[in-house]
Amino acid sequence: MTRIIWKMIKEKLILPHLDIDLKYFDLGIERRDETDDQVTIDAANAIKQYGVGVKCATITPNAARVKEYGLKKQWKSPNGTIRSILDGTVFRKPIIIKNIPPAVRSWSRPIIIGRHAYGDIYKSxxxxxxxxxxxxxxxxxxxxxxxxxxxxxxxxxxxxxxxxHNTEKSIRSFARACIAYALGEKVDLWFGAKDTISKKYHGFFRDVFADEVGKAQKDFDSAGVQYRYLLIDDAVAQVMKSEGGMLWACMNYDGDVMSDMVASGFGSLGLMTSVLVSPDGKYEFEAAHGTVMRHYYEHRKGNPTSTNSVASIFAWTGAIARRGELDKTPDVVTFARTLEAVVIKTIEHGVMTKDLAAIAQPKAEKHALTEEFIDVVARGL
Known part of the structure; x- marks a missing residue:
C-alpha cells in the first residue's frame, strides 16, 4: 500500500511545489527479482553519489511472497543491503502531536532510537x-x-x-554517530547490551562505546549531556519508567524491535521518522513502518482504505530539507518544514486516518480515507 501512497505524496504534495530532479530506482519486489537485486545495490550507490536518498517501504519476501510473486529466490532485506553499503546508523524519532497522547503516561519527551545498521543477524x-x-x-x-x-x-x-559478525570500524562509526547526534540534540546517550552473557561480542560493543565516549568527555561536560551503559533488559525497564528525552543507542536487532515498541508507545509506527546516516554524511530517509500489505489487498479489491501516510510524508520532507541544506537553498528547507507543520496541524484539527482516530484525545468523530487525508494536507499548503 505504501507504493500507492508514495505516488500520491509525490504527485499531490511534492511535484506541484518543487522543481526537483529525482533519480528513480524501482525497488519493487518484481524489479529486484528481475535484476537479481542489482537495482538495490545501484540505489545505495546513488545515495553515496548524491548524498541524499528517500526510500519507500519495500517487501522483504518470506516463503509465501516467493510463491505469490513467483520469485527466483527469497531475497534479502533491501534495507539490510542498503545499510551494509552505506554502513550507517538509523535514527528513529517519534513525531509528537498534541491530541495523540503516548500510551506510556510518563513519556513527555521524544525517545530517539539509534540503531546500529550493520551486521549481526542482518548479515548472517x-x-x-x-x-x-x-x-x-x-x-x-x-x-x-x-x-x-x-x-x-x-x-x-x-x-x-x-x-x-561485526567490525570494529562499523561499531566505532556507530558510537561516533550516536555521540555526535546526542551532543547536537543535547540529549543524554544510553547504550544497552548483554555483556554478562556475551562477554566477547557484546563486550566489544561496550568497550568501543566507553572508549569513544571517553574521547568526547569534555564535549559531554560542556553540553551537560551524560552517558549511561546499561544491560539491555535494565535499559528497557528504565525507558518504560522515564519521561523520555534521551538517545537510546541499540545494537541492530535491539534497535529493530525497540524502535517499533517506542513508536507504538508514542502512538503509531506511522508517527515515526527514520533516517540512515553514514559515517561520511550520506542520508537515507524512509518511513519506519512496512508496506501495509493488508490495506493493499483491500485496495486491490476496490475497497476504501484509511492508511496513515504521515511517516512517508516525513521521509520526503526529511530528504528535501537535507537536500536544501546541502545545496544552500533555504526556501527548499522552509517548504519541507512547512509541509511537516501542515501535517501536524491537520491532525490536531481532527483530520486523521483510522489508526490515529482510535487513539486520539479527544476521540475523533470520524476518520479520513487514505487519499482524503493527503488532499486535506495539500489544500493546507
Missing part, C-alpha cells in the same frame, strides 16, 4: 542441519598464522546454525 550466514554433526567457527588470518577453531555445538540430530 545460516542453514538448517539435517542430522548429527559438529559445527565449528574457524578463523584463518589473511597474513598467515595459526587458525583459530571454536566448537559451536555437537549436534545429535537436526537443528539450525547461524553465524554473525
Amino acid at each position: 550466514t545460516e542453514f538448517v542441519v539435517d542430522g548429527p554433526g559438529r559445527a565449528e567457527i574457524v578463523y584463518s588470518p589473511t597474513g598467515g598464522g595459526e587458525k583459530k577453531t571454536l566448537l559451536v555445538h555437537d549436534f545429535a540430530g537436526p537443528g539450525v546454525i547461524m553465524g554473525i
Whole structure:
C-alpha cells in the first residue's frame, strides 16, 4: 500500500511545489527479482553519489511472497543491503502531536532510537542441519598464522546454525554517530547490551562505546549531556519508567524491535521518522513502518482504505530539507518544514486516518480515507 501512497505524496504534495530532479530506482519486489537485486545495490550507490536518498517501504519476501510473486529466490532485506553499503546508523524519532497522547503516561519527551545498521543477524550466514554433526567457527588470518577453531555445538540430530559478525570500524562509526547526534540534540546517550552473557561480542560493543565516549568527555561536560551503559533488559525497564528525552543507542536487532515498541508507545509506527546516516554524511530517509500489505489487498479489491501516510510524508520532507541544506537553498528547507507543520496541524484539527482516530484525545468523530487525508494536507499548503 505504501507504493500507492508514495505516488500520491509525490504527485499531490511534492511535484506541484518543487522543481526537483529525482533519480528513480524501482525497488519493487518484481524489479529486484528481475535484476537479481542489482537495482538495490545501484540505489545505495546513488545515495553515496548524491548524498541524499528517500526510500519507500519495500517487501522483504518470506516463503509465501516467493510463491505469490513467483520469485527466483527469497531475497534479502533491501534495507539490510542498503545499510551494509552505506554502513550507517538509523535514527528513529517519534513525531509528537498534541491530541495523540503516548500510551506510556510518563513519556513527555521524544525517545530517539539509534540503531546500529550493520551486521549481526542482518548479515548472517545460516542453514538448517539435517542430522548429527559438529559445527565449528574457524578463523584463518589473511597474513598467515595459526587458525583459530571454536566448537559451536555437537549436534545429535537436526537443528539450525547461524553465524554473525561485526567490525570494529562499523561499531566505532556507530558510537561516533550516536555521540555526535546526542551532543547536537543535547540529549543524554544510553547504550544497552548483554555483556554478562556475551562477554566477547557484546563486550566489544561496550568497550568501543566507553572508549569513544571517553574521547568526547569534555564535549559531554560542556553540553551537560551524560552517558549511561546499561544491560539491555535494565535499559528497557528504565525507558518504560522515564519521561523520555534521551538517545537510546541499540545494537541492530535491539534497535529493530525497540524502535517499533517506542513508536507504538508514542502512538503509531506511522508517527515515526527514520533516517540512515553514514559515517561520511550520506542520508537515507524512509518511513519506519512496512508496506501495509493488508490495506493493499483491500485496495486491490476496490475497497476504501484509511492508511496513515504521515511517516512517508516525513521521509520526503526529511530528504528535501537535507537536500536544501546541502545545496544552500533555504526556501527548499522552509517548504519541507512547512509541509511537516501542515501535517501536524491537520491532525490536531481532527483530520486523521483510522489508526490515529482510535487513539486520539479527544476521540475523533470520524476518520479520513487514505487519499482524503493527503488532499486535506495539500489544500493546507
